[in-house]
Amino acid sequence: MGNREDLLAGAKRCLMEKGYSATTARDVATEAGTSLAAIGYHFRTTRALLDEALFEAMAEWGEELDRALAQDADSDASAEQRFELAWERIIESFARLRPLWAVQFELIARMDRSPELREAFAAANRRARLGLAEVFHRLDPGAGETEALAVGTFHQALLGGVAAQWLVDPDAAPSAKELTRALRTVARELGSG
Known part of the structure; x- marks a missing residue:
């Protein structure tokens, strides 16, 4: 690996250990085994590197x-089974990657003071929405981007809400089974109206 890759790997470790606000340029350079000047050379600013x-x-x-979903997915699985399996995997990731989720919420609170960060998050959100539509509904964004974005937006809203609940109180956050049961109830009510 070169200095740029070492810096990115070091920054990721620092984000997971210290969070965004508490990570300094010196922390990243030490973790990466590079000089402070390497950050400026490759990224211009520590913030750009952390982002x-x-x-x-x-x-x-x-x-x-x-x-994980491709490996576990049964081609004969129903949409409900795929939904629950996907949520099991997502919720498992909250435990493994808690600092990564915490950093995202930390940055959301700072977006009003950083137009660059808001712009980067907006672009990432769009990609995430299309990806979620593919994961949950096997929707090809190229074939129907409007529908994929709408469905992906629903799942992204659910993801953000469950992540927030999990970060605050993991023991009371909904399980994949509870989310599936709730979605079934909502769908039944919508279908009867």
């Missing part, structure tokens, strides 16, 4: 989730 490291970590989480 890129966070988005890379989230992309890695998405790829990990995709692999």
